[in-house]
Amino acid sequence: MSTLAEETEVVDLGLRWVPGFSSLGPAFFTELRPTPLPEPYWVGRNLSMAMELGLDADRFESDDALAAFTGNARVAGTRTLATVYSGHQFGVWAGQLGDGRAILLGETEGGLEVQLKGSGLTPYSRMGDGRAVLRSSIREFLCSEAMNALGIPTTRALCVTGSDAPVRREEIETSAVVTRVAPTFIRFGHFEHFAARERDEELRALADYVIDRYYPACRTTDRFNGNAYAALLEAVSERTAALLAQWQAVGFCHGVMNTDNMSILGLTIDYGPFQFLDGFDPRHICNHSDTSGRYAYNQQPNVAYWNLFCLAQALLPLVGDQEIAVAALESYKTIFPDEYEARMRAKLGLPDRSDADRPLIEQLLKLLAQEKVDYPIFWRRLSRVVAGDNPDTVRDLFIDRDGFDAWFRSFTERHADISPAKAADLMLASNPKFVLRNHLGQQAIEASQRKDHSGVATLLALLESPFEEHAGHEDFAGFPPDWASTIEISCSS
Numbered sequence: 001m002s003t004l005a006e007e008t009e010v011v012d013l014g015l016r017w018v019p020g021f022s023s024l025g026p027a028f029f030t031e032l033r034p035t036p037l038p039e040p041y042w043v044g045r046n047l048s049m050a051m052e053l054g055l056d057a058d059r060f061e062s063d064d065a066l067a068a069f070t071g072n073a074r075v076a077g078t079r080t081l082a083t084v085y086s087g088h089q090f091g092v093w094a095g096q097l098g099d100g101r102a103i104l105l106g107e108t109e110g111g112l113e114v115q116l117k118g119s120g121l122t123p124y125s126r127m128g129d130g131r132a133v134l135r136s137s138i139r140e141f142l143c144s145e146a147m148n149a150l151g152i153p154t155t156r157a158l159c160v161t162g163s164d165a166p167v168r169r170e171e172i173e174t175s176a177v178v179t180r181v182a183p184t185f186i187r188f189g190h191f192e193h194f195a196a197r198e199r200d201e202e203l204r205a206l207a208d209y210v211i212d213r214y215y216p217a218c219r220t221t222d223r224f225n226g227n228a229y230a231a232l233l234e235a236v237s238e239r240t241a242a243l244l245a246q247w248q249a250v251g252f253c254h255g256v257m258n259t260d261n262m263s264i265l266g267l268t269i270d271y272g273p274f275q276f277l278d279g280f281d282p283r284h285i286c287n288h289s290d291t292s293g294r295y296a297y298n299q300q301p302n303v304a305y306w307n308l309f310c311l312a313q314a315l316l317p318l319v320g321d322q323e324i325a326v327a328a329l330e331s332y333k334t335i336f337p338d339e340y341e342a343r344m345r346a347k348l349g350l351p352d353r354s355d356a357d358r359p360l361i362e363q364l365l366k367l368l369a370q371e372k373v374d375y376p377i378f379w380r381r382l383s384r385v386v387a388g389d390n391p392d393t394v395r396d397l398f399i400d401r402d403g404f405d406a407w408f409r410s411f412t413e414r415h416a417d418i419s420p421a422k423a424a425d426l427m428l429a430s431n432p433k434f435v436l437r438n439h440l441g442q443q444a445i446e447a448s449q450r451k452d453h454s455g456v457a458t459l460l461a462l463l464e465s466p467f468e469e470h471a472g473h474e475d476f477a478g479f480p481p482d483w484a485s486t487i488e489i490s491c492s493s
């Protein structure tokens with residue numbers, strides 16, 4: 001851990017910083033400096049994120065930026081810190097956790113927090129080394145941006161820097177730092193931390209901060225007799241429901257839905273063992289360490305609700321009434337299915353809702369699951385069929401042709417009164433051609449490990465506009481190779 005007394009180079013990135021999270025006071029964090037990494041190099045840079053941050057493109061390419069985003073130089077105007085949180089991991093109370101390898105640089109004037117993940121030990125590192133490996137940093141970098149381009153709320157990623165400094169996981173790997181961006185990185189676990197310690201004053205300060213900054217409408221609501229904390233719980237619950245609907249519709253498995261990995265803003269956070277489904281298997285478990293399948297794909301909506309229940313428990317001292325707290329979670333049960341159905345309707349090219357939609361979706365999912373049909377390819381091909389391609393391109397994905405034909409007849413009947421051009425447009429904008437499948441990430445990672453970072457840049461460019469055709473890049477939109485199923489992604493990162 002670098003103490004504040006040590007002197008490091010100071011660089012000016014031309015960004016203006018505001019106190020943000022640090023204004024909450026020292027009960028919420030430890031102020032400290034990142035630990036430098038030797039001889040850093042660029043692995044990936046995201047120019048569009050830099051523009052959103054207000055970071056000048058030339059400055060972003062500079063050695064100053066390389067040093068700043070590795071944690072090797074101090075950024076003028078920042079007060080770097082690691083925050084404390086607790087959480088439930090795999091359904092069990094884990095006690096104090098905290099940013100064990102993430103250090104907050106600060107918040108920009110534009111209201112975005114910038115955080116370095118993998119930047120060294122903190123008081124919350126427990127048994128860890130404070131580092132992140134290149135492999136997992138590239139995955140986080142690419143997936144953050146892929147999710148954003150899919151329109152799914154997420155923390156963002158500005159860049160990845162690497163260093164040959166060794167880190168020990170199952171084997172020796174090299175280190176990297178991913179620079180993440182979000183309005184706030186506050187998690188359910190931050191609230192659980194102060195609730196578990198019965199520190200109501202800090203709990204209230206945190207809730208007030210979150211309401212004032214991110215949910216101001218909770219102050220003026222009539223819901224729950226004007227109980228702002230119940231309104232906050234309801235708002236978080238609704239955002240989480242909408243997020244989960246998007247994950248399920250796109251086929252995203254998070255892999256570690258612990259309460260410390262649940263964003264108070266309903267953002268996807270902590271890209272560890274995540275996976276986009278290849279073949280559609282509702283029981284798919286993407287995390288090799290998740291032996292019981294607690295976080296299997298089809299469990300995610302229920303787990304999110306369970307996690308919201310933990311948040312409700314944490315907020316109970318502020319809400320003041322158990323019945324109100326439970327009532328504030330109630331809308332999850334209607335918003336999740338409604339949002340999910342809306343997403344699936346868009347994937348099916350249906351602009352308006354009908355009672356026939358739910359059975360149409362359910363029958364399709366049953367068919368897809370029966371044969372583990374490739375999920376992204378099915379949807380993209382179906383979109384192209386509505387745009388004019390031969391239906392056999394989809395039919396050929398199924399062994400049970402009769403089953404598919406019966407479903408396709410219902411699908412065609414449902415489309416009878418819909419303009420094919422309109423439906424095709426909706427489908428091609430709802431069913432991505434490019435998703436960050438495990439094997440694509442793996443290829444880019446292996447090249448980067450050989451110091452060829454061009455694969456990261458290529459993937460980023462495709463994933464930043466995943467609904468475009470990108471002629472000449474068909475290889476990135478094809479079936480996964482056989483070896484893809486042997487990739488094991490665990491919590492080790």
Ligand SMILES: Nc1ncnc2c1ncn2[C@@H]1O[C@H](COP(=O)(O)OP(=O)(O)OP(=O)(O)O)[C@@H](O)[C@H]1O
Binds near residue numbers: 260
């Ligand atoms: N290599 C490490 N060194 C120190 N702490 C770690 C390390 N890996 C994980 N942790 C800590 O263990 C806890 C659980 O880790 P988890 O995998 O959920 O998070 P993470 O991937 O480190 O980060 P985040 O949730 O910020 O994306 C967190 O407190 C995290 O900071």
Ligand SMILES: [Mg+2]
Binds near residue numbers: 260
């Ligand atoms: Mg985490």
